[in-house]
Amino acid sequence: MSHAPGKSDDTLYAAPGNPGIADHAQLVTLDAADHSAVLAFCEDHVIGLVVVGPEQPLVAGLADDLRKSGVAVFGPSKAAAQLEGSKAFTKQLCERAGIPTAAYREVETVADGKAALDEMGAAPYVLKADGLAAGKGVVIAETRAEADAALADMLGGQFGSAGARVVIEAFMAGEEASFFALTDGTTVIPFGTAQDHKRVGDGDTGPNTGGMGAYSPAPVLTGALQAEVMQRIVQPTVDALRAEGTPYSGVLYAGLMLTADGPQLIEYNCRFGDPECQVLMMRLESDLGEAMLACANGMLAEFGEARFAEDFALTVVMAAKGYPGTPEKGGAIVLGPFADGAAETGAKVFHAGTTMDGAALRASGGRVLNVTATGATATEAQSAAYAEVQSIDFPTGFYRTDIGGREVTREVSSRRV
Numbered sequence: 001m002s003h004a005p006g007k008s009d010d011t012l013y014a015a016p017g018n019p020g021i022a023d024h025a026q027l028v029t030l031d032a033a034d035h036s037a038v039l040a041f042c043e044d045h046v047i048g049l050v051v052v053g054p055e056q057p058l059v060a061g062l063a064d065d066l067r068k069s070g071v072a073v074f075g076p077s078k079a080a081a082q083l084e085g086s087k088a089f090t091k092q093l094c095e096r097a098g099i100p101t102a103a104y105r106e107v108e109t110v111a112d113g114k115a116a117l118d119e120m121g122a123a124p125y126v127l128k129a130d131g132l133a134a135g136k137g138v139v140i141a142e143t144r145a146e147a148d149a150a151l152a153d154m155l156g157g158q159f160g161s162a163g164a165r166v167v168i169e170a171f172m173a174g175e176e177a178s179f180f181a182l183t184d185g186t187t188v189i190p191f192g193t194a195q196d197h198k199r200v201g202d203g204d205t206g207p208n209t210g211g212m213g214a215y216s217p218a219p220v221l222t223g224a225l226q227a228e229v230m231q232r233i234v235q236p237t238v239d240a241l242r243a244e245g246t247p248y249s250g251v252l253y254a255g256l257m258l259t260a261d262g263p264q265l266i267e268y269n270c271r272f273g274d275p276e277c278q279v280l281m282m283r284l285e286s287d288l289g290e291a292m293l294a295c296a297n298g299m300l301a302e303f304g305e306a307r308f309a310e311d312f313a314l315t316v317v318m319a320a321k322g323y324p325g326t327p328e329k330g331g332a333i334v335l336g337p338f339a340d341g342a343a344e345t346g347a348k349v350f351h352a353g354t355t356m357d358g359a360a361l362r363a364s365g366g367r368v369l370n371v372t373a374t375g376a377t378a379t380e381a382q383s384a385a386y387a388e389v390q391s392i393d394f395p396t397g398f399y400r401t402d403i404g405g406r407e408v409t410r411e412v413s414s415r416r417v
Helices: 035-044 055-059 062-068 087-097 110-120 144-158 223-243 276-283 288-296 378-390 405-416
Strands: 047-051 104-107 125-129 138-141 166-170 175-183 188-196 199-201 205-208 213-216 250-259 262-269 312-320 348-351 354-357 360-363 367-375
Touching: 035 047, 035 062, 047 288, 055 062, 087 104, 087 166, 087 223, 087 262, 104 110, 110 144, 110 166, 125 144, 138 144, 138 205, 144 166, 175 223, 175 276, 175 288, 188 223, 188 276, 213 276, 213 378, 223 250, 223 262, 276 312, 276 348, 276 367, 312 378, 367 378, 378 405
Parallel strands: none
Antiparallel strands: 104 166, 125 138, 125 166, 175 188, 175 250, 188 213, 199 205, 213 312, 250 262, 312 367, 348 367, 354 360
């Protein structure tokens, strides 16, 4: 939240915030689920722009209530946020708009799910809880037995109401990448690329998580592929939602599979994403506040293009032991001497699940820190990020050691040619 429309450097409030952002914003105790309290705060403090970060408040319609009260908001309406809130909604929209994506079936019973798996033939299979599951509601089943078990778990309440309906998709082979765009419901501009690492363990092993690290840009998304993504996926999505009376305003995060038949949509997020946001922001040279306000006011066409540095940015997530299951909370954290990016590694440590216990910094969530660095190459950014990771004392934490490994290997290979 910020004061004064048009000024991105005025008073900034963060609700609820954390020790990391406390150096930059005034922390506010506000429950995003209490729309009346949020509205009252905006009125009392003459808020000029509200940025709704997480997906849950967007899906719950916080942006709608703010707009009805005349508050400028960066983030989609409840109806448009179904792009993330319901996998089935997005699949249906793709069908109507001719957007390339995997074949799918929606099921609400185990019997229907098994019939759908029969129709899809041999493994692997992709099963997704329809609703919000904190990035953990996706299972890539390598065998039919794994698929049957995942189906029973999801429909049996593993993800609560989010799993009352399950989307079963045909498996798509290829490399994953992320494409970002800003839109005010009509105008759409590209906003960078990234690749993340979803699995909890090195070598992309173990269960899916909300993300264990990322880097930007994603060189596999060439200029030609980005133009194709805009033309065949992102722009048709924005156009379809506007035509159907539910215009989308905010950031669109398209998770893509780069297949032999071209880019196909895996899913949408209606937020910048974590850890993708960190690497995008480290490279962004444009004024983010101006861009978001232009989206909120329907004036994105006047903003122009977003500018990014040519450097790579890479982030490593430090998580609490037990994640993505039950994380071990309360562990002490001692940051390295250069965690503010001022010198030495040049890394920036973004806080996620942290809290202050007196003078001690402690873990309070599953993913705790995002250690982020830049470099002229992915190799340099990776080296700087891991140098900073090594300087952090977090005995109850863990992290992957191979973030950006695929891109570093490509760089080494290209130098040998």
